[in-house]
Amino acid sequence: MNKISILNTHIHNLSMQETLAIVDNTISKGGQLHHVVVNAGKIVALQSDLQLRQSVNESDLINADGQAVVWASKILGKPLKERVAGIDLMVNLVELAHNKKYKVFFFGAKEEVVQAVVNNYSEAYSPDIIAGYRNGYFKKEEEQDIAREIANSGANMLFVAINSPTKENFLFTNRALLKNVNFIMGVGGSFDVVSGKVKRAPKWMQKSGLEWFYRFSQEPQRMWKRYLVGNSKFIGLVINEKRKSKY
Template sequence: MQIPRYASTSEIPRVAVAGIPFAATSCQEAVAVVLSEIRQPNRQHYPIRFSNAYCVALASRDLGYRRQLQDAGVNFPDGAPIALYMQRNGGSEFAQSLRVRGPSFFELALRRGVDEGVRHFFLGSTTETMNRLVAAAHQRNPGIKIVGTYAPPFGPVSAELLNEATKRIADSKPDIVWVGMGTPKQDWVTAELSRMTSTTCAGVGAAFDFLAGTVREAPLWIQQSGLEWLFRLAMEPRRLWKRYLIGNFTFVYHAERYLHHGRRRSSQRAAIEAGVDKEARR
């Protein structure tokens, strides 16, 4: 397995986009850090979020969700627009900040985790999709350890859901819990379960459907082009049009607003420091 540059996710540098901190790294590095960290005896337990432009747009009008993204855990930039603004906000030091796509992270972690003996728990989706997901994970990754699954009834996050998930996780003792429930629901679930179970929990959105084969995944060249959102919109226009069309405009507005606000504050600070320095030389 790749040896990570950082001992933990907390050491990865952060760059803020519209006031939300994102870890500046690559998908390969992110997987290496997380797999290394979850196997340490005195490891910290935290939620992992793969946040995109839609998440930032939601956070701009939902203070509770905004606090969730600013709270404990780590946000990886699951979206080309986020990575682009990280590069613009962070300067030349972060020019190589890359997208950390949730489904890609999930499949890479499953593959690399085989040799490390990582114990996985899958939470979310439907019973049919979960069965297909488990079968596909075993087929692609011989020797993988899937120690538990739970496909809860569809509905809002409830105490019953969290308590049942906590019980199953406690019984199976996984190293990491993968949650596929969609945004923002999975972000609340990962935060609560990581606290209740003392286990690292990662919300990976549509990754379950992609690996199970129940939803068509964009070809690699589209993923790398930054236009995967357009592909998904074409596949599910009725469900996703508001998320991508309205959400993307909302994201750009707030990202630009924070970007220019930050530059204005930097200019003001530089002017003040220059004035202080001028006075000191008199």
């Protein structure tokens, strides 16, 4: 797979359809794929968080979740094909699971949220795609037991809706225990959207790179630091990297 490296981050240069094909092929052959997405905030965080950097860069498949990352790749002379948003990939993969009779485990968010996700997908497709589910609240010493529960569920796909860097580190640390699950992926706040708890930005805002602003406008007190401070730091990283490339 074609891969670029920018700002201490590896990213595979794949379209959505190419990513879906790789996942489907891996599952059909009984392999395992550890997937992760990166956005501006995560790239900023892994500059100083070396455990997160390892968890991301040693994954099998890394997509650019944020439009800002795609823009940065072009500015730095290593253009990515397109944004592969984590929530869009998850939605497409759940449909794939239905079509190919794969089973899915949903792990994360509050109990009522993950239950709503399972109910919505069971109604939209079939309860048969559900291997199991669990909320995202647990103690560190429970991690391995949770990983074993998921591994023994018969799931082909695992979606983990927990904040960074917890979800990335959980998947990386427990990847051996999860070897029976063909595809493992962190999906951040995607369960909130699928459950209907949070509204997603209109398509035009997604395409123009303003989805972060829509999310910020919904919860400004909680999101201001993540987006305003994080995005400013990301812009600074890109500018510095561009300057270095001139010398």
